[in-house]
Amino acid sequence: MSARLESATAATAYQRQWFAALREQDGPLALVNADAPQEIFRTMGIPYVVNQWWASIVAAKRRTQDYLGYLRERGYPDYIEQYSSTSLASVFDPDPASAPWGGLPRPSIVLAETTGDASRKIFDVWDEQPGITFYPLESAAENDVPARWWELMPGRWEEAIGADRLDLLVGELEGLIRFLEQTTGAVFSESRFREVMALVNEQQEWNRRTRDLIARARPCPLAVTDSIPSVMVPQWHRGTEWARDAARRFHDEVAERVRAGGAVCRDERARLMWIGRGLWFDLDFYRRFQESHGAVFVWSMYLAIAADGYLRYGDDPLRALAARFAAFSDQLYTPPWSAEWYVKEARLHGVDGVVHLVSDDPRGSYFTTRALEAAGIPVLELHADNVDARGADPAAITREMSDWLESRVLRTARSTRAVPTPTPPPGTAPPPPA
Incomplete structure (x- = not known):
């Protein structure tokens, strides 16, 4: 089954239309990091562009090197946090009309969590640009790490994250709301905010069902290159009816394919997991080994974190939003939070091997690889940046991947795999016995 998912095509078309309309709008515009509480902007009707989404578009259009060049010309490093700095470079584009999708409109507000020295400096440069204000959020940590956090997050998030971290972020979100009201004239409505939070939870319930399917x-x-736009474009529109309905359409289309016995690769001999950000400069990589080795990528973090990382129920919507993002980076990058989750997901999906993209900001990659190998799951580490192709040799990566598949994965891949029974989402009945 080679046809693209209709949900993936529809999501991409919607994003193009939305972005074209956005570029024609006047008034405030925010640029926000992927792990920032975008729901505040949704509630207040302030449009925003996601920083890393824009970097992925630039990379997919093979324009990253142009943008990194704009940074070099101004004395900024072009080899640190490229995924976050591409949007900054867009400000210096001398011909923005020739940029992908017509170019990134100039934001007036930039929001990000300060996760490291380099990241903070990137956003400080944003703050130096005329008419642009950077609003920083702290990155807090906690010594106590919950076991099986994915089971706690929907309703017991205070227990999982800790009151101190939540108190800090709630205070910062209250400050963000005051800042936005004072600078944009928009008004924060708690009733509207509750509607947004409820829609987000509905959307993620559909994503959880799809992940389990x-x-x-x-x-x-389906191909992982279809699942990524089908889940992530709606994620950038969280809190809207369109996003909730798009997640449901994605689920229904996958369910229909499963019922029909659809397969992205009929000769599936190995199920693979991709850990790390999308390899935006070479999306063909994910299908390259299907015909030659019967190796299919069945997992990426995008759908999985939507399923396990976003659901938050509770009577205090602002605190629930803080709980969504206070430990977001931990879930993906900080061991043992991340390492235990990746092992759980690898077992849930019955994978035979893991390809782990390790960039210069690995954020716990050593512990992730070690945990998977200790669980008996072969891991191939690919050392490359996900948007900057300068350090990647496609021929060498292909050889390395082929050798690993032949020597470590296909020899031990189980011809018959037990099908796991995922934990049902909150509020749903368990599946009937087989």
């Missing part, structure tokens, strides 16, 4: 399906019914 794919985990059980043998063979895999």
